Structures are given as structure tokens and as C-alpha cells.
Amino acid sequence: MTSRTQSATYRLPLPPHTEKEHDVDPTLFDDAFLGGLVLRNVRWYCDFRWLVILVFATYGALSFVPGMYASLGLQEQAWWTFHAALTLTLLNIVYLVHARALRRLPAGRGAELNLWTQIVVDLIIVSVTVHQVGSVETPIAHVYLFHIVLSCIFLPGGQSLLVTLLATLFYVSCVALETLGVLPEAGVFARPLLRRQAMVEPLTVSLHVAATVLVWWVVWYLTSHLSFLLMQRDRALLQANHRLVTLQKEKMQHMLHTTHELKAPFAAIQANTQLLQKGYCGELPAEASDVVGRIAQRSRRLAATIQEMLQLANLQSGGERPPSRQRVDLVPVLRWSVDQVKQIAAERSIEIVEDIEECHVCGVPDHLKMLFMNLLANATYYSYPNGTVHLRAHRLPDESAITVAVEDHGIGIPADKLPHVFEEYYHTNEAVRHNPNSTGLGLAIVNQIARMHGLHLSVSSTPGEGTTVTVRVPVPLT
Amino acid sequence: MAYIMIVDDDADLANTTAKVLETDRHQVSIQLDTHGAGKALEERVPELMILDVMFPEDSSAGFDFARTLRKDERFTTMPILMLTAINEKYPFGFSASDIDEDWLPVTEFMEKPVDFDVLRKKVADMLGG
Numbered sequence: 001m002t003s004r005t006q007s008a009t010y011r012l013p014l015p016p017h018t019e020k021e022h023d024v025d026p027t028l029f030d031d032a033f034l035g036g037l038v039l040r041n042v043r044w045y046c047d048f049r050w051l052v053i054l055v056f057a058t059y060g061a062l063s064f065v066p067g068m069y070a071s072l073g074l075q076e077q078a079w080w081t082f083h084a085a086l087t088l089t090l091l092n093i094v095y096l097v098h099a100r101a102l103r104r105l106p107a108g109r110g111a112e113l114n115l116w117t118q119i120v121v122d123l124i125i126v127s128v129t130v131h132q133v134g135s136v137e138t139p140i141a142h143v144y145l146f147h148i149v150l151s152c153i154f155l156p157g158g159q160s161l162l163v164t165l166l167a168t169l170f171y172v173s174c175v176a177l178e179t180l181g182v183l184p185e186a187g188v189f190a191r192p193l194l195r196r197q198a199m200v201e202p203l204t205v206s207l208h209v210a211a212t213v214l215v216w217w218v219v220w221y222l223t224s225h226l227s228f229l230l231m232q233r234d235r236a237l238l239q240a241n242h243r244l245v246t247l248q249k250e251k252m253q254h255m256l257h258t259t260h261e262l263k264a265p266f267a268a269i270q271a272n273t274q275l276l277q278k279g280y281c282g283e284l285p286a287e288a289s290d291v292v293g294r295i296a297q298r299s300r301r302l303a304a305t306i307q308e309m310l311q312l313a314n315l316q317s318g319g320e321r322p323p324s325r326q327r328v329d330l331v332p333v334l335r336w337s338v339d340q341v342k343q344i345a346a347e348r349s350i351e352i353v354e355d356i357e358e359c360h361v362c363g364v365p366d367h368l369k370m371l372f373m374n375l376l377a378n379a380t381y382y383s384y385p386n387g388t389v390h391l392r393a394h395r396l397p398d399e400s401a402i403t404v405a406v407e408d409h410g411i412g413i414p415a416d417k418l419p420h421v422f423e424e425y426y427h428t429n430e431a432v433r434h435n436p437n438s439t440g441l442g443l444a445i446v447n448q449i450a451r452m453h454g455l456h457l458s459v460s461s462t463p464g465e466g467t468t469v470t471v472r473v474p475v476p477l478t
Numbered sequence: 479m480a481y482i483m484i485v486d487d488d489a490d491l492a493n494t495t496a497k498v499l500e501t502d503r504h505q506v507s508i509q510l511d512t513h514g515a516g517k518a519l520e521e522r523v524p525e526l527m528i529l530d531v532m533f534p535e536d537s538s539a540g541f542d543f544a545r546t547l548r549k550d551e552r553f554t555t556m557p558i559l560m561l562t563a564i565n566e567k568y569p570f571g572f573s574a575s576d577i578d579e580d581w582l583p584v585t586e587f588m589e590k591p592v593d594f595d596v597l598r599k600k601v602a603d604m605l606g607g
Contacts, residue, residue, distance in 0.1 A: 253537070260532050263563040264488060267590035271494040274594050280497055303591070 038111040041154040042099045045118050048150075049092050056085035074188050080132050084125060091121060115155075119163060122147060127170040134187040135175050136205055141212050144171060148216055152223035160227075164220045168213050175209050259310050266303035270296060301437045308441035311370070312424070315448045325453070327476040328368060330361050330393055330402060337372035338391065341380050349386045352376070356393040359402050362476040363453060371449045372404065374442040375469050379408035381435045382467070401472045409466040410434075418459055422447035430463070479503045480605050483524040485515040485543070486561070487533050491590070495528065495561075498594045499601065511535075512543040523552060526604055529584070531562035548583040557604045558584040561592060 060081035063069055069076045095118055102110045126143050133140040144167040151163035177183045179202060273296040275281050277289065284292065338352055345352055361368070379389045390407040411434050413421055420426045425440040432438070450457045450471070461467040482504050486492040489510060496506040507524070509515035511533055527547075531540035540560065547553040586600060 256537065260537075260563050264491075264590070267563055267592075268488055268490045268494070270591035271491050271594070275494055275497060278594060280501060280594075300591075 038115055039099060039102055042095065042102075042111055042114050042118070044154070045115065045150070046092050046095050046099070049088055049118075049122075053085045053088045053092070056081045056088070060085065070190065073190050075190050078188075080128075084129060088125065091118075119147060119151065120166070123163075123166055123170050126167075127174045130171065131174050131178065131183060132186050132188070134189065135171070135178060136208050137187065137189065141171055142215070145216060145219055148220050149223050152220060152227045156231075160220065160224050164216060167216065171213065172209060175205060179205060255310060255314050259307065262306045262310070263303060266299055266306075269299045270303075273299065297437070301439070304437075305439040305441070308439045308445060312441055312445050312448060315367075315445065315452065325362050325364060327360050328363050328365050330359050330368075330404075330473070331356055333365060333368045334372055334391060334393060334404070336369055337376050340373045341376045344377060345380045345389070348380065348383065350380050350383050350389060351387075352380070352389045352391060354391050356391065357395060357402075359393065359395055360476055361402050361473040363473060367449045367453065368473070371446050371455075371471070372406070374446050375406040375471070378442050379406050379410070379467070379469075381438065382431060383408045383410035395475075396472075399475065401474050403470055403472050405468055405470045407466065407468040412463040412465050412467055413459070413461040414463050415461075418461060421459065479505065480525040481505045481507070481522065482526045482528065482601070483507050483509060483515065483518065484528045485509045485512060485540070486528070486530040487511060488530070495592075495594075495597070498598065502598060502602070504601075512539050515543065519547075519553070523556060525557070526601060527556060527558045528601075529558055529560050531560065544584050557586070559600065559604060560584040560587045561590055562587075563590040 060078050063076055063078040063081075069078075095114055098114050099111070102114065123144070126147070129143065130140050135141060148160065148164050148167055151160040155163070174183070178185075273292050276284055276292045277296065334354070334356055338354065341352070344350075376389065376391065383389055387409050390405070392405045392407070393402055395402055411430050413428060414430075417428045421428070422443045424444040427438060427440050446457070446469075449455070455474075456472040458470050459467060460470075479502075482499055484492045484495055484506060486495075486508070487510050489508070492508045492510070496508055499506050507518060509518055515527075529540050529544060531538065533539040536542070540562065544558055544560065547556065547558070585604060588597065588600065
């Protein structure tokens with residue numbers, strides 16, 4: 001049993017960027033991951049084999065066209081191709097059924113066994129084909145290259161070397177057995193003389209086999225080297241991606257904590273000022289009450305500024321979740337935004353009139369909420385008391401986008417100041433007089449979101465009459 | 479008059495909230511972490527719990543505590559009012575309309591700083607309901 005007073009040691013982990021460049025997190029390549037990869041390769045081999053089966057069957061079927069192969073100088077009888085096609089079909093079905101059963105437990109060695117069975121059986125069938133077609137007098141022996149190249153791409157490390165060795169062994173054995181007369185004569189050419197001429201000199205045959213095998217080994221070397229470089233790059237990319245995702249999460253967590261740590265003390269200050277203001281600690285003299293009121297107001301403003309500064313910094317740094325756009329029902333987004341400003345509107349006796357068409361847009365829900373909430377808050381803050389704020393959302397006639405307009409009948413913005421209202425901390429003198437508690441960041445947040453998502457935004461305003469901000473939000477592609 | 483438990487690591491804020499609720503003649507107990515709250519719940523089940531989200535050792539301890547409580551049949555109907563300065567799903571503020579039984583199994587939600595008049599009314603409504 002562990003005692004609470006038992007001493008313990010903790011080793012502080014190094015941050016991710018101090019790891020060596022090519023150190024790969026082992027959890028990225030665990031058994032399940034690699035098992036899944038081999039299983040995908042198993043299916044790919046099977047898919048490719050259907051093509052080979054088709055080639056065999058077609059070659060066999062064409063032998064029934066009278067005189068066709070004879071005109072090409074080939075033997076007409078090609079029953080062996082049907083046997084090969086049938087054998088491969090049956091084997092392919094077995095491989096696929098086995099692979100399907102393995103899907104539930106890709107971490108085991110079953111997928112690897114399946115793949116290696118396919119390779120070895122294929123090499124045997126390739127050797128039979130090579131013998132039937134003509135091991136020396138035709139270029140059919142290069143069919144082994146398919147397996148050599150595929151193994152360089154799909155199999156890890158030295159396994160492609162083993163495949164190349166096996167291919168060499170099978171081919172050399174095939175030619176040797178033919179030369180020794182163990183295997184019966186075969187070949188696609190109708191005139192046996194051609195074949196015999198090629199086979200007459202053992203030295204010629206040996207040179208031919210050696211040259212063929214040399215080509216394979218050169219191909220193996222080049223492909224496996226390239227494949228190794230690509231695999232290394234893949235791993236480095238995967239690692240970099242993993243590191244970025246981790247950093248993004250850490251950053252998000254950091255922002256969350258910073259916001260909390262900065263916001264929580266203001267909540268306590270405001271709670272305490274409320275105790276004083278609302279008489280929970282007895283009546284305060286009028287002057288003291290006024291001072292407490294000012295403390296509360298400045299504290300509220302500072303809390304709001306901190307929250308908006310963090311919000312903007314977070315958007316600018318891309319610290320929030322990656323903006324993966326999705327199909328968003330705009331109505332609840334707008335209703336949520338209206339809910340957020342209802343209290344401010346009620347305090348100023350401002351009515352928010354909604355005219356929202358049912359529609360879907362393409363965007364990030366949290367960002368859209370932030371954008372519309374800020375526009376509505378601004379419209380409410382800069383309306384005259386008892387005024388009206390209109391929120392309209394309609395499809396464009398060509399249905400290419402939705403326009404959302406927030407219209408107030410408030411103090412308005414002079415024309416020369418319009419281009420500056422989206423700048424951080426910019427306040428017009430009129431705005432400061434009307435709403436001294438503004439943070440000057442609301443429209444900067446709107447601007448940042450619009451830029452991030454490429455939303456077209458326009459503002460039209462008449463001083464003393466009001467302002468309309470229109471946002472064009474794209475509709476999702478159907 | 480009801481027995482209310484406040485679970486919040488900010489003792490200052492918890493005491494202030496308790497003072498306000500006591501003026502409505504409620505009996506208030508303060509727990510500064512969810513572990514202590516769990517123990518206190520074994521002794522007496524409150525008629526209402528006011529629960530914070532972020533605690534120093536775990537930034538989502540409040541969410542997890544609410545989810546754990548809802549799995550225990552003794553607390554499935556206990557009203558929970560969640561108070562927080564921040565939360566994970568909507569880092570910069572969300573509203574009561576975002577409450578969803580699986581994600582946030584609480585009865586009501588209020589964002590700090592709270593207006594005490596609104597808080598008293600909400601508590602009265604939750605106890606009355």
C-alpha cells in the first residue's frame with residue numbers, strides 16, 4: 001500500500017521542439033497503425049490481382065479466335081492461362097475473406113501472414129507463367145519486377161530484399177530445370193526452333209539470366225532507396241503534424257487558463273462591490289456609494305477589455321480550433337447572438353426586430369456567433385434610447401450567398417471615419433461621448449473573423465441617422 | 479429556506495455568494511474542491527448545488543463532477559447551477575441555451591460575474607421548481 005508520505009520523483013518532460021528532428025513518437029506507429037497499413041496493402045494486392053486474372057482470361061479466350069495466334073506466330077492452345085486465372089481467382093477470394101476477418105484485429109500478425117502468402121504464391125504462379133511463355137526467349141521474366149517494385153513501396157525495410165532474392169531464386173531455378181530437361185518444353189512461340197536456338201548455348205542462357213537478374217537488382221536498389229527516402233519524409237511530416245496538433249492544444253489550453261485567471265479576480269471584485277452597492281453590508285453614504293459604483297464600472301470595463309483582447313489575440317494567432325468550415329444553420333446562430341445582447345438592449349430600452357429567413361451557410365459556428373454578437377452589441381450600444389435594431393438575413397436572388405444586415409438608427413459614423421472603425425482601439429469622438437465604456441475591439445474582432453473566412457462586409461452610415469453593417473456569408477456547396 | 483452547497487475554489491467569491499444567499503435565510507455550505515464536495519454530499523444532500531467549472535488541479539473538474547453526480551441515483555434530480563468565468567466548449571462565453579444533457583448535465587448555467595439580483599431570482603426559481 002502506498003503511503004502519502006512516501007517520497008516520489010518526477011522527471012520534467014522536455015518540450016516537443018527539443019526532440020531530435022527524426023525522433024518518431026512510437027505511439028504514432030503502434031501495432032494497430034502498422035497492422036492497418038499492412039491490411040490496406042493486402043487489399044491493394046488483391047485489387048491489382050483482378051487485373052492480372054483478367055489478362056490471363058483474355059489471353060486464353062483470344063486463343064479461340066481461329067487463326068489469330070497462328071498469324072502472330074504463337075501457339076494456339078493456351079489452356080494453362082485458364083488454370084492460372086481460376087487458381088488466382090480462388091486464392092484472391094480466400095485472401096479477401098481472410099482480410100475481412102482481420103479487420104476487427106488489425107494489430108495481430110495475420111495481415112502480414114496474408115500478404116507474404118500472396119507474395120510467395122504469386123512468385124510461384126509467375127514462375128509457371130514464365131516457363132509457359134518462355135523463360136529466355138521472351139521478356140516475360142520482367143514480370144517478377146512488379147513484385148519487386150511493389151515490395152519496395154509497400155513492405156518495410158529489408159523485406160523487399162527478401163522478395164528480390166526469392167524472385168531470383170525462382171527464375172534461376174526455372175531456367176536451370178528447363179536447361180536440365182526436368183521441365184517439359186514450353187513456350188508461346190509456334191516454331192520451336194526459335195526457342196531451341198536460344199537455348200542451345202548454356203553460356204548464352206546464363207548471360208541472359210544474369211543480365212535479367214542484374215536489371216532487377218538495379219531496379220530493386222533504386223526503388224527501395226527512393227521508397228526509403230519517401231518513407232522518411234512521410235514519417236517526418238507525420239511527426240511535424242503531430243507536434244503542431246499538440247502545440248495547438250497546449251496553446252488553446254493556455255488561452256483558456258489565461259482568460260480564466262484574468263477574468264476570475266474581476267468576478268470577485270464585482271461580487272464584493274455588489275455587496276456594498278446593494279446594501280448587504282449596511283447602508284453606504286451617498287459619496288461612498290458613488291465611489292463603489294465607479295470602481296464597479298471600471299472593473300467591468302477592464303474585464304470586458306481583457307476578454308476581447310484575448311479573443312482577438314486568439315483569432316489573430318490562429319490559436320483557436322482550426323477553422324474547419326461546416327454547414328451551419330444560421331437561424332440558431334443569429335438567435336444566440338440576439339440572446340447575448342438582450343440584456344444590454346433591455347437596459348437601453350432598445351427593441352431588436354428580427355427578419356430572418358430559414359437558411360444554411362458555410363462557416364465556423366463559434367466564429368459566426370462572435371461576429372454577429374459583436375455587430376448586434378455595437379448596434380445596440382450606439383442606438384438612441386428607445387430605438388430599434390433590425391436584424392435581417394436573406395438569400396441573394398441567385399442563391400449564391402446569404403446577406404445578414406444589422407441596422408441601427410443611432411448616432412452613425414461620419415464618412416471620413418468609416419474606413420477606421422475596424423481598427424483596434426479606434427473610437428470616434430461621437431462614439432466615446434455616447435458610450436464611454438466601449439473597448440474599441442468589437443469591430444476589430446468582426447474584421448478579423450471576416451478576413452479569416454473571406455466574408456464580404458460593408459458599412460453604410462449617416463451621422464445622426466444610423467448605421468447598417470452587411471455581411472455576405474457563403475452558402476454550403478450542395 | 480434551503481440547504482445550498484457552493485463548490486468553488488475562489489473562497490472570496492464563494493463567501494460573497496453565501497452572504498447574499500444567507501440574506502434569503504438559506505443555509506449555505508462552502509466546499510473549495512470537488513473532492514471535499516463529494517465527501518460532504520455523503521453526509522447531507524443539498525437542495526441546490528452551485529458549482530464552478532475550473533479548479534486548480536483540473537480545468538474541467540466541475541463538468542466531470544456534474545457528470546459523475548448525474549450517474550448516481552441519489553443526485554440525479556438535485557438542481558445544479560453552474561457558475562463559471564470560462565468553459566472549454568465556448569472559451570469566450572456561452573449561454574444557458576447551450577446546456578445539453580450529455581455534455582453539460584446541469585439544470586442552469588450562469589457566467590461570472592453574476593448579478594446577485596439575478597442569482598437570487600434564479601436560485602428561488604430552481605428551489606421552487
